[in-house]
Amino acid sequence: MNVRMRTLSILGLVALAIAAPIGQGNYIIYVLTSWLVFAIAAMGLNLTLGYAGQISLAQAAFMAIGAYVTSLLTLAGWHWILAMPLALLACFVVGLLLGYPALRVKGHFLAFVTLAFNTLVFLVLRNEDWLTGGSYGLVGMPRPDFGLFSTMKQLHFYYFTLGVTVLAALAMWGIVRSPWGRAFKALRENPIRAESLGVDTRRITLLAFAIGSAYGGLAGALVAPLVQFIEPGSFGVAHSLRILLMVVVGGSGYFFGPFLGAAVVILLPEVLRFAEGYYLIIYSALVIVMLVFVPSGLIGVWGRLHEKFWPRHEIRADLKEGAGLK
Amino acid sequence: MSMPVLSVRNIEKSFGGIRAVNGVSFDVHKGEILGLIGPNGSGKSTLFNCILGQLPPDGGDVSVNGRNVSGMRASDLNRLGVGRTFQQLSVFPKMSVLDNIILAGQEHHGSMLSRLFGPGDAGLTAEAEKLIAFFRLSHLRDTLAGSLSYGQQKLVDAAMAFMAGPSLVLLDEPAGGVNLTMLAGLKERLTAYNAEHGTTFVVIEHNMEFVMSLCTRIIVLSEGSIIAEGTPDEIRANQAVIDAYLGG
Numbered sequence: 042m043n044v045r046m047r048t049l050s051i052l053g054l055v056a057l058a059i060a061a062p063i064g065q066g067n068y069i070i071y072v073l074t075s076w077l078v079f080a081i082a083a084m085g086l087n088l089t090l091g092y093a094g095q096i097s098l099a100q101a102a103f104m105a106i107g108a109y110v111t112s113l114l115t116l117a118g119w120h121w122i123l124a125m126p127l128a129l130l131a132c133f134v135v136g137l138l139l140g141y142p143a144l145r146v147k148g149h150f151l152a153f154v155t156l157a158f159n160t161l162v163f164l165v166l167r168n169e170d171w172l173t174g175g176s177y178g179l180v181g182m183p184r185p186d187f188g189l190f191s192t193m194k195q196l197h198f199y200y201f202t203l204g205v206t207v208l209a210a211l212a213m214w215g216i217v218r219s220p221w222g223r224a225f226k227a228l229r230e231n232p233i234r235a236e237s238l239g240v241d242t243r244r245i246t247l248l249a250f251a252i253g254s255a256y257g258g259l260a261g262a263l264v265a266p267l268v269q270f271i272e273p274g275s276f277g278v279a280h281s282l283r284i285l286l287m288v289v290v291g292g293s294g295y296f297f298g299p300f301l302g303a304a305v306v307i308l309l310p311e312v313l314r315f316a317e318g319y320y321l322i323i324y325s326a327l328v329i330v331m332l333v334f335v336p337s338g339l340i341g342v343w344g345r346l347h348e349k350f351w352p353r354h355e356i357r358a359d360l361k362e363g364a365g366l367k
Numbered sequence: 368m369s370m371p372v373l374s375v376r377n378i379e380k381s382f383g384g385i386r387a388v389n390g391v392s393f394d395v396h397k398g399e400i401l402g403l404i405g406p407n408g409s410g411k412s413t414l415f416n417c418i419l420g421q422l423p424p425d426g427g428d429v430s431v432n433g434r435n436v437s438g439m440r441a442s443d444l445n446r447l448g449v450g451r452t453f454q455q456l457s458v459f460p461k462m463s464v465l466d467n468i469i470l471a472g473q474e475h476h477g478s479m480l481s482r483l484f485g486p487g488d489a490g491l492t493a494e495a496e497k498l499i500a501f502f503r504l505s506h507l508r509d510t511l512a513g514s515l516s517y518g519q520q521k522l523v524d525a526a527m528a529f530m531a532g533p534s535l536v537l538l539d540e541p542a543g544g545v546n547l548t549m550l551a552g553l554k555e556r557l558t559a560y561n562a563e564h565g566t567t568f569v570v571i572e573h574n575m576e577f578v579m580s581l582c583t584r585i586i587v588l589s590e591g592s593i594i595a596e597g598t599p600d601e602i603r604a605n606q607a608v609i610d611a612y613l614g615g
């Protein structure tokens with residue numbers, strides 16, 4: 042895809058996202074907003090897992106930390122715009138700490154370590170009720186008011202979330218296109234070689250966790266005012282698995298994968314509602330089929346179709362001369 | 368004589384009961400191309416990995432340009448100007464040739480912050496293209512490294528070791544699996560690089576013709592110990608070397 046095509050399709054997507062909620066009821070707008078929020082969380086996990094190759098099953102825990110920090114501060118009278126950076130910072134620091142085990146264990150073991158961390162966060166939120174409200178959670182978080190633009194209305198909150206999502210995506214774009222992004226990929230593909238080329242793989246591993254976690258925190262900072270009620274149950278291990286599913290279904294390691302993946306995981310159940318009791322069965326079957334036949338995710342499907350119907354007739358570059366001879 | 372670029376003293380390494388490297392010492396001086404040969408399993412790669420911080424040696428010391436670097440991490444050693452390749456092909460398959468080469472240089476420029484907020488190529492595209500052209504890979508610049516032929520990947524792998532302008536480069540079987548035409552090209556490129564930049568090389572290689580014509584001095588390892596050292600002609604005539612190869 043050339044640069045102009047890409048720019049046009051991105052603008053098209055943004056226009057679509059702007060137009061989508063117009064004329065819709067509050068519930069649909071709410072679903073669309075959660076799509077954006079989960080896309081942000083999945084974007085973070087995509088950095089940790091898709092780009093840097095470090096498995097994490099704790100993204101929901103970071104959403105929790107982000108949501109609780111934001112809730113406690115906004116309930117104490119802080120403005121969201123001040124509470125949010127603190128939530129990000131908290132997640133960045135905790136993510137950095139969670140990165141340490143990744144320096145020693147990989148693969149399945151790392152998955153279990155992060156899973157245990159998610160459970161730990163869940164238990165702390167449930168048991169420390171003097172701070173977190175225990176299993177009753179926290180209620181009544183205000184939605185941010187920016188003077189001329191208040192996000193009290195569902196539609197306004199959607200556009201606010203869309204703005205934050207676009208900014209978060211731009212920042213992520215900057216990260217993955219920077220030398221850091223190259224180092225993340227090198228860590229994924231061959232950490233030993235990367236280390237021998239001067240890449241401080243320890244630092245890069247920790248950063249992959251910290252930045253990915255901060256994105257989880259940002260998603261959490263949006264969940265608090267969106268739902269205006271949070272409780273530990275919304276951030277359990279099952280939710281981490283759901284975010285992982287978004288990354289994998291969308292296309293792990295592809296920039297737009299998380300948006301597509303979050304759309305499938307969140308919107309598809311809504312679309313399949315007509316099937317009533319069967320929707321979970323259809324949905325699960327679809328996911329299984331996808332994971333078996335296109336492990337590179339939906340973005341990968343697009344690539345395959347594109348290659349099939351509009352093949353690029355690409356000659357292996359080293360054979361170009363020979364191909365030109367005939 | 369001037370200070371050696373690389374000085375290795377009494378390196379030892381065992382794996383369980385196997386003494387892979389058994390007290391090896393040698394010096395390499397500026398501009399030298401030192402060959403390291405020996406039968407399979409004689410400890411050459413293990414010695415490299417102990418020198419380069421990839422494996423902790425059981426004993427011994429390593430200095431680079433007079434500085435003791437024992438126990439230093441591989442990444443720090445690389446930033447001191449020591450490049451290397453591995454015996455196994457070690458490119459980044461899902462990155463383009465250009466990205467592979469830029470990666471090999473980016474950590475030597477700017478700070479952690481400038482590598483986040485500065486240009487995506489760390490300002491290295493032109494320099495990387497020059498190196499790619501030097502290794503005659505320009506037509507493959509934007510191809511994913513993983514889709515190149517084995518020999519081409521071997522060249523990319525070797526080129527990466529040079530991107531940071533190292534003063535010392537250790538190559539573990541750079542000619543392994545490379546066809547004859549490319550082999551001649553590789554030798555010519557290494558010689559040209561050595562002449563142009565005065566870079567010091569240590570090269571492990573099984574291809575005798577390649578080693579004998581490339582290197583200025585050769586060390587022979589057998590069962591973890593140095594059994595001979597000398598010019599290519601001396602090594603060719605050395606009875607202990609012939610025995611080690613025929614008996615090994």
Ligand SMILES: Nc1ncnc2c1ncn2[C@@H]1O[C@H](COP(=O)(O)OP(=O)(O)OP(=O)(O)O)[C@@H](O)[C@H]1O
Pocket residue numbers: 382385387405406407408409410411412413414454
């Ligand atoms: N990680 C390891 N664990 C256990 N044994 C090892 C390990 N690495 C090397 N060895 C053993 O150490 C000895 C030396 O191996 P090394 O790879 O250094 O030999 P080499 O000279 O590079 O051989 P080749 O020419 O085949 O590459 C061998 O006996 C090998 O089996």
Ligand SMILES: [Mg+2]
Pocket residue numbers: 411412413454
């Ligand atoms: Mg070897």
